[in-house]
Amino acid sequence: MQADSVAGKSLTLVISIMCFLACLTAGTVYLINKSASAWLRNIATEVTVQIEPAERMEDTDSLAKAVKEYVERESGIVSARVLSISESSSLLEPWLGVNSKLLATQLPRLIAVQLHPRISPDLRDLEARLGAHFPRVAIDDHRQWQDQIRTVTHSFALGGIAILFLVGAATTAIIISATYSAMASNHEIVEVLNFVGATDRFIAHEFEKHFLRLGVRAGVVGAASAMAVFSVMPLLVEFLGSGTLTNAELKRFIGNGMLDSYGYIVLLMIVIIITLLCVLTSRFGVFRILHNQL
Amino acid sequence: MIRLENVTLGYGEGTVILQDINFHLRPGSFHFLTGPSGSGKTTLMRLMFLSIEPTDGKIKIFDREVKRIRATARARLRRRIGIVFQDFRLLDHLTTWQNVALPLRVNGEKVSRYKADVTDMLTWVGLGNRMHQYPPFLSGGEKQRAAIARAVIHQPELLLADEPTGSVDPKMAHRLLRLFVELNRFGTSVVIATHDHQLIQHYQDMCEHKAPRLELHEGHVHIV
Structure with a gap:
């Protein structure tokens, strides 16, 4: 399949969107986790x-x-x-x-x-002694808050992982379908390669190269789009006319909305995973098709 | 080299193309496969280069029974065979040079090792000035010569050529035949499917002996 053909362009676009969604999800979970960790660190002391x-x-x-x-x-x-x-x-x-x-x-x-x-002092003992010396005094060590923050963070992380799995599954399904279609439309080429002695590994490698290029291209486009969204997120919220409360809550939730260097590494990992998914899925797809053709 | 024992091939319900075929091609032999159009020459060639399997009977190539050969071994076996298709089967997205180099590339050889060989071969078949052209821009005769160059570039042990001179003028046909004879002298077994009697006669003139003919008639092979 030629990358510049209509089918090739459509496939690149779909994988780019998948990568964009995966990066957006992973980036948001990372921001929430980072923000919650900072919050937990602060209130723990x-x-x-x-x-x-x-x-x-x-x-x-x-x-x-x-x-x-x-x-x-x-x-x-x-x-x-x-x-x-x-x-x-x-x-x-x-x-x-x-x-x-x-x-x-x-x-x-x-x-x-x-x-x-x-x-750290024994807070239960301190509370008991304060109660003995002074009336109407209590200590709040924010434990309930910490538990709630952890629960919320874990829920978001699990939700994010579930979305990533779904995106991964959808990407795999798309690549399988594209591999079958590419094999069908290039049937004559595969046949000639077979006749000149190409092994299944050689043919699969030829397809892999195509899907590697596609995965890298789509991954970079998807990740760059997600980065752009993260960069304009604070401006976007403000532009949409959010109030002070929304801004305060959003900041508490995802910080300033900008990714740090580790956040970019997370996005890079997503690009690598999507590319690997494209390459490996096409590889196994080709092997399976060739095996069934025997 | 190739042994066919009681080979029968049929399509669908009861249509028999080849029936009870028996012959043995020895290493270094030169055969013409003849017969009228539709007699099953191409089908027999396809059986010999492992493109299809017989309905019945046994085919042995390089002392290995075809039915028992696994995919990877089958691919390695095909590298020992050169094939010229009647319809050329050049890959349109590769240049003529890349098409000819394909068997060597598939074999994992380095470009630096075969670069000059491919260029020389293309020059020899008269395509020296067309090597960077893509097949859709070649004439029928040029395509045929490129297909032959691809089939012989890796000096196969067995060459199967289906109507290899069908699209070239008599002068080029003789030149190509000389190439096949040269290959045969270096040990390649050659089977040429053709109904060009001039070509068969020319072989006799060139080698001063007749090449054995496998004559296909109504599904049976007679060795003449």
């Missing part, structure tokens, strides 16, 4: 002490200050900082809007505690 508000705000403030000083004396604590009312309200702003400042006074006061990355 951070806990929040929550203090239920008292009747009077001044009481809550003095309690928060005392708790902060107590926590700072503990070993394994790098720093502790009481979040101001405005800081707490800004955390709620994406969900509750600008009126959240009023509500923040009714919510627990928060102390952001930075843990030592290697010498």
